[in-house]
Amino acid sequence: MHYSKLLFRAIPIVVFALNASKGSGQISQSAPTPNAASPSSVVTANPATPSVLNIPEMVPDADGKGLTLARARESFSEITLKGSELKAVPALLGSIEKKPEFTRELYQVRWRPNDPIDLYVILPVGVKNPPVAIYLYGFPSETSRFKDDSWCQRTTHGGVAVIGFVSAFTGHRGEMKPVAENFLTKMPEAIAESTHDLQMVLDALATRKDLDLSRIGVFGQGSGATIAILAAAADPRIKSLDLLDPWGDWPVWLASAQNVPSSIRPALLKPEFEKALEPLEPLHYLPELKSRKLRIQFQGDQGEPTEVLDKLKAAAPSNAEVIAFRNSQGMYRANAGGRLFEWLDNALGAQPAPAPTTSDAKAVASAPASSKP
Numbered sequence: 001m002h003y004s005k006l007l008f009r010a011i012p013i014v015v016f017a018l019n020a021s022k023g024s025g026q027i028s029q030s031a032p033t034p035n036a037a038s039p040s041s042v043v044t045a046n047p048a049t050p051s052v053l054n055i056p057e058m059v060p061d062a063d064g065k066g067l068t069l070a071r072a073r074e075s076f077s078e079i080t081l082k083g084s085e086l087k088a089v090p091a092l093l094g095s096i097e098k099k100p101e102f103t104r105e106l107y108q109v110r111w112r113p114n115d116p117i118d119l120y121v122i123l124p125v126g127v128k129n130p131p132v133a134i135y136l137y138g139f140p141s142e143t144s145r146f147k148d149d150s151w152c153q154r155t156t157h158g159g160v161a162v163i164g165f166v167s168a169f170t171g172h173r174g175e176m177k178p179v180a181e182n183f184l185t186k187m188p189e190a191i192a193e194s195t196h197d198l199q200m201v202l203d204a205l206a207t208r209k210d211l212d213l214s215r216i217g218v219f220g221q222g223s224g225a226t227i228a229i230l231a232a233a234a235d236p237r238i239k240s241l242d243l244l245d246p247w248g249d250w251p252v253w254l255a256s257a258q259n260v261p262s263s264i265r266p267a268l269l270k271p272e273f274e275k276a277l278e279p280l281e282p283l284h285y286l287p288e289l290k291s292r293k294l295r296i297q298f299q300g301d302q303g304e305p306t307e308v309l310d311k312l313k314a315a316a317p318s319n320a321e322v323i324a325f326r327n328s329q330g331m332y333r334a335n336a337g338g339r340l341f342e343w344l345d346n347a348l349g350a351q352p353a354p355a356p357t358t359s360d361a362k363a364v365a366s367a368p369a370s371s372k373p
Contacts, residue, residue, distance in 0.1 A: 056176050057113045069176070072112035076192035077279040079234040081199055086111040088204060091119075099149060101125055101353065102156045111200050112193075114176045119201065120146040120164040123210070124156040124353040131215030131348035132205065133160040133341075134198065138222020138245075139183035139190075142171040154338040158345030159352045161211055163201065167194035167227060183223065185264055188276035191227060195280075198231040202238075215239060215348045217293075219341070222259075223247050225296075226282050232292060233285035240293040240347035244331075248282040249308045250274060258303025286315040293347040294320040301327040 058067040075083030092108040105121040120143065124130055135155065137145070145151045146164040155162045166173060168190040169183040183190045198218070205211060217240035220228030225246035232238040247253055254260060254268045254277075267273065296316055298309050309324070316322050325331040345352075 070113035074112065074193065074196065076189050076276065079192070079195050079230045079280070079285070081196055081234075084196060086196060086200060088200060091204065094118075099125075099152075101153045104146075104152055109201070109204055111197075115168070115173060115193075117165050117197065118143050118172060119204075120162070121205075122146070122152050122156055122162040122164070124159055124161065126354045127159045127351065129210060129212045130159055130161045131212045131217070131350050132163060133344050133348065134163045134201065134216070134218045136165070136167060136194070136198070136218060136220045136224035136227060138220075138224045138247075139167060139170050141166055141224075155341050157338060157353060158342060159350035160217075160345055160348060163205070165197070165201065167191075167224060168197065184260060185267065187268070188273070188280060191223070191230070191277075191280045194224075194227045195230040195234065198227065198238075199235050202235065213237070215350075217241065217344045217348050219244075219344055221245060222302075226280075229282040229285050229289070230280060233288050238292070240344060241289065241295070242344040242347070243294070243296045245299055245302050245304065246282060246296065246312060247304070247308075249305075249311045250277040250281060252305055252311075253308050256305040257308070283311055283315045286312070286320075287317055290317040290319055292319075295343050295347075296320055296322050297331060298322075298324045299328045299331050300325060 057070040059070045060066075061068040072087075073085040078084070088109065088111045094106040094108060095104075096106075097104045102125055103123045105123070107119045107121065108116050109119045110116045133155070135146075143164070143166055152162065167183065169177060169181060169186050170190075174182060202213070202216065206213060216237050218228040218232065218238055219242045220226070221244040225243040226248060228238075228241055228243060229246060229248075232241055247257070247259075251274055254265070254274065260268060294317065296312070298304075298313070300309075313322055313324070323334075325334070
């Protein structure tokens with residue numbers, strides 16, 4: 001594809017970088033790369049002055065007559081990182097916000113060209129080495145909930161560190177993609193990349209000393225629940241799964257799910273598209289999760305075919321807690337007031353954060369910032 005023919009959704013993002021090695025707050029054109037071999041090395045961002053323009057990374061196309069977007073070598077038929085060459089670069093620390101109940105850190109991480117990921121790390125105040133709960137919501141979704149103080153307070157109240165990001169071809173991660181491409185039109189790639197992303201995020205967190213990485217859980221909703229199933233099957237570090245309305249049974253789902261617009265359904269029903277999804281079928285992997293703590297909740301009014309719901313329920317291992325609600329109102333009545341998050345907190349053995357005091361708030365305001373995602 002020629003560069004001149006690429007149409008992107010948005011003007012390239014401006015990234016800010018502080019040359020920390022100068023010690024005087026000076027801005028450099030090229031960001032320093034301390035400990036570049038480590039995926040959790042951090043370059044602190046300066047929100048005052050733009051220094052690096054995050055333009056698309058281009059390479060010559062196959063016929064040598066134009067340019068195309070650079071890509072990493074990655075296997076979209078493998079749920080593990082086998083066959084992929086994803087290399088993390090030093091993370092950019094964008095912001096740190098200290099609240100009485102939690103501290104919210106924002107990083108930009110990347111391990112493939114043209115796909116920067118906003119990664120949120122939200123830590124409960126007063127809890128030493130909390131377990132980790134990763135939140136992955138389904139397509140379409142944005143990062144807005146991770147910026148919402150009320151949501152952050154509710155999710156960390158039980159004493160877990162919350163990690164949040166959006167899946168591939170979703171939200172800001174679609175800004176460097178051609179306009180016609182989105183999560184649904186690129187499902188095999190999007191699901192595989194997001195499954196790999198979850199494992200790369202765990203690698204990026206591994207060098208932190210303030211988290212208990214022996215207790216990791218994932219909350220997944222919609223396509224995010226499907227990705228969580230695949231990632232847990234690939235990575236034994238994930239101990240607990242809380243799933244809401246997972247997608248699956250691809251031939252039936254593609255043909256009948258209300259999530260699929262009629263304008264693109266014919267393309268998704270082509271044999272080659274369905275074949276590309278076969279290695280990413282959650283029905284194959286759900287039965288393997290016998291050793292995990294697992295809850296699956298279904299809402300009967302979310303547009304998923306009844307046949308799909310029945311097959312997912314049947315594929316769940318005997319250790320799974322399976323709950324079927326007639327509609328979303330029933331689910332919300334059962335889980336309102338932050339109760340939706342309590343199951344994963346309990347599965348991870350989290351201890352609730354202490355109620356903040358005036359002295360706690362002052363201590364948080366003066367505490368040193370973390371330097372790793």
